[in-house]
Amino acid sequence: MSDLSDILLVVIGNTEIASIPGISVAGASPELTKFTPPADVEYIFYGKPLSIDAIPVTPEGHPTPAIITKASYELANFGILPVRGGSILPPQTPYIEITAKPGKDFRFQAAIEVSDIIQKGKMLGMQLEKMGLGELVIGESIPGGTTTAQAVLLALGYEARTSSASPKNPQKLKEEVVEAGLKRIGLEKLNSLNPWKIVSELGDPMLATVVAISLGFRKRVVLAGGTQMLAIAAILKALGENLSRFLIATTKYVVNDPSASFVETAEEIGVDFWSAELNFSRSSYKGLRDYEMGYVKEGVGAGGSVYLAAKGGISIDDIVRKVEELYSLLEERID
Amino acid sequence: MSDLSDILLVVIGNTEIASIPGISVAGASPELTKFTPPADVEYIFYGKPLSIDAIPVTPEGHPTPAIITKASYELANFGILPVRGGSILPPQTPYIEITAKPGKDFRFQAAIEVSDIIQKGKMLGMQLEKMGLGELVIGESIPGGTTTAQAVLLALGYEARTSSASPKNPQKLKEEVVEAGLKRIGLEKLNSLNPWKIVSELGDPMLATVVAISLGFRKRVVLAGGTQMLAIAAILKALGENLSRFLIATTKYVVNDPSASFVETAEEIGVDFWSAELNFSRSSYKGLRDYEMGYVKEGVGAGGSVYLAAKGGISIDDIVRKVEELYSLLEERID
Numbered sequence: 001m002s003d004l005s006d007i008l009l010v011v012i013g014n015t016e017i018a019s020i021p022g023i024s025v026a027g028a029s030p031e032l033t034k035f036t037p038p039a040d041v042e043y044i045f046y047g048k049p050l051s052i053d054a055i056p057v058t059p060e061g062h063p064t065p066a067i068i069t070k071a072s073y074e075l076a077n078f079g080i081l082p083v084r085g086g087s088i089l090p091p092q093t094p095y096i097e098i099t100a101k102p103g104k105d106f107r108f109q110a111a112i113e114v115s116d117i118i119q120k121g122k123m124l125g126m127q128l129e130k131m132g133l134g135e136l137v138i139g140e141s142i143p144g145g146t147t148t149a150q151a152v153l154l155a156l157g158y159e160a161r162t163s164s165a166s167p168k169n170p171q172k173l174k175e176e177v178v179e180a181g182l183k184r185i186g187l188e189k190l191n192s193l194n195p196w197k198i199v200s201e202l203g204d205p206m207l208a209t210v211v212a213i214s215l216g217f218r219k220r221v222v223l224a225g226g227t228q229m230l231a232i233a234a235i236l237k238a239l240g241e242n243l244s245r246f247l248i249a250t251t252k253y254v255v256n257d258p259s260a261s262f263v264e265t266a267e268e269i270g271v272d273f274w275s276a277e278l279n280f281s282r283s284s285y286k287g288l289r290d291y292e293m294g295y296v297k298e299g300v301g302a303g304g305s306v307y308l309a310a311k312g313g314i315s316i317d318d319i320v321r322k323v324e325e326l327y328s329l330l331e332e333r334i335d
Numbered sequence: 336m337s338d339l340s341d342i343l344l345v346v347i348g349n350t351e352i353a354s355i356p357g358i359s360v361a362g363a364s365p366e367l368t369k370f371t372p373p374a375d376v377e378y379i380f381y382g383k384p385l386s387i388d389a390i391p392v393t394p395e396g397h398p399t400p401a402i403i404t405k406a407s408y409e410l411a412n413f414g415i416l417p418v419r420g421g422s423i424l425p426p427q428t429p430y431i432e433i434t435a436k437p438g439k440d441f442r443f444q445a446a447i448e449v450s451d452i453i454q455k456g457k458m459l460g461m462q463l464e465k466m467g468l469g470e471l472v473i474g475e476s477i478p479g480g481t482t483t484a485q486a487v488l489l490a491l492g493y494e495a496r497t498s499s500a501s502p503k504n505p506q507k508l509k510e511e512v513v514e515a516g517l518k519r520i521g522l523e524k525l526n527s528l529n530p531w532k533i534v535s536e537l538g539d540p541m542l543a544t545v546v547a548i549s550l551g552f553r554k555r556v557v558l559a560g561g562t563q564m565l566a567i568a569a570i571l572k573a574l575g576e577n578l579s580r581f582l583i584a585t586t587k588y589v590v591n592d593p594s595a596s597f598v599e600t601a602e603e604i605g606v607d608f609w610s611a612e613l614n615f616s617r618s619s620y621k622g623l624r625d626y627e628m629g630y631v632k633e634g635v636g637a638g639g640s641v642y643l644a645a646k647g648g649i650s651i652d653d654i655v656r657k658v659e660e661l662y663s664l665l666e667e668r669i670d
Contacts, residue, residue, distance in 0.1 A: 005467025045458055079465035081431075090432065094459035096416075097425065097432050123380055124429035130414030131466065132340025 012037030013086035013206035015103030018144030026143035033143035038091035071322035072305035086205025125216020135220035139301020149231035162227035167294030169259035195238035224304020226254030253297035276306035287334035347372030348421035348541035350438030353479030361478035368478035373426035406657035407640035421540025460551020470555035474636020484566035497562035502629030504594035559639020561589035588632035611641035622669035
């Protein structure tokens, strides 16, 4: 076991966007997505969720990527602090409170108020910087979050397609939802909005929280996630941040996703990325082998957790073996 | 300015005990004591409280010891994270949530439930340990907390007298209140209670939170406070902890308090202490000179903050000057 002196923040949130049928598979049903963010961090800490009695799965039964984060965490011994960035439910763990307000459906109204999140998030980043961390790794869990990310990227001028936790990425539905949001604001007005106003209108509380923390923490920040972290990098760039202190750490499932545009958009924004070359193709379990088919892909800082573990000398094979072991302990498995 | 890579947790809580007239001066009136804990940390971060429009003062107008903590924080640049350990109100800052339940009046019922606090507090301590901190400094702000501390110390077998933020320490009233609590439990039953049960019956949520964090964080812990931290050391000892990894950092006002028994009780428990030799006798302000008369004494990690600043090479004189400067910026002063 390595001792890293590192930390992964997992920012958990909810947005009403996840309730639109077909948008999110981060939960067995849209109603259950409200339990997914707290259950993810509870599972990592305690081996089982406490807010609900089963680990988050997709409707087909594929396990939350928190299983990868937990494997890395157990092997590499870095610290994890959950941050409540708009989750409906608080996790049954110690956590840092930034906001308890979930995001609203941006088709009909502004998604979030940002001023309180900016103040608290920046202050949190400042305090964490004082603790001597070399870099801060920040992951997320927010069902429906790729749709809000796509809306923000589009509003910032990027023709991005974001990934999905389903191999059948609902791009058409996402685009309709995003378009409805953009129409509400008015396309002519969109260009005059400053970046925080765009986040407020079309984003979600996780995006705002991660941006604010990243502004307060002035050293290196690793954005642990997929296309949602591209939206965060794009916001930071629009706010005038130099992106050279940022790295996106994600998984190969996001980078190689043919339904999304991760690499092109990362290059367009100008942010570096690192990809965890996980491989579950030899797993005994269909639930894990299906990751190779594009199920789940990323989330709960999975890619960033592998990045941290790699820093601690843990190999991908060690993590894959540990995930296999953790999966064998779950009651709800696709064998 | 020094860069410490250190952190001060400020655990904020409330107990109904503070509403007993005459028990607490941590607020201009008993009703205002509910604002004191969040206002203390808001003042440190933002230079003014946000939950209420004036900094916490005693009924005579003496300023909160948070002014010392803020002076050390600004000079030494360590990190501060507020921890909600039973405060009625959340602070308008980022903070770590452990419990939102204040302590009940132990004369009539058990003060707190401890199981949830134990689980979350230990987990928090574990995560903080993984972040590579050499030591963890923990302060508190809980009006009425010296009375619950005295009850716990007595129940654990120590004939302790705790300090007060008033030079007219209401020892007689405290003893009556404590005795009512002990009588409710029954003196014969008291000896059979385990330490956590004693905390649950007679303590407060701050005590439980600090003990739990200290159990999870296995390295050096600096308990930043006065007689309340003696109660915590006594609980930890009763739970079987080796106290050699603990240090109490407090102020000379507590150590020299003739109405309390700090030194004797510390020796009886067997915990080391460090004392901040502050001296406000030459201050331009009566509000600060009165610290030398026994007003306020300690709180919000004041002594521990001076300990941290000393580690960073900041002298007592620098801190005294900075406190003078901060006090001059306050609108509510005793000149």
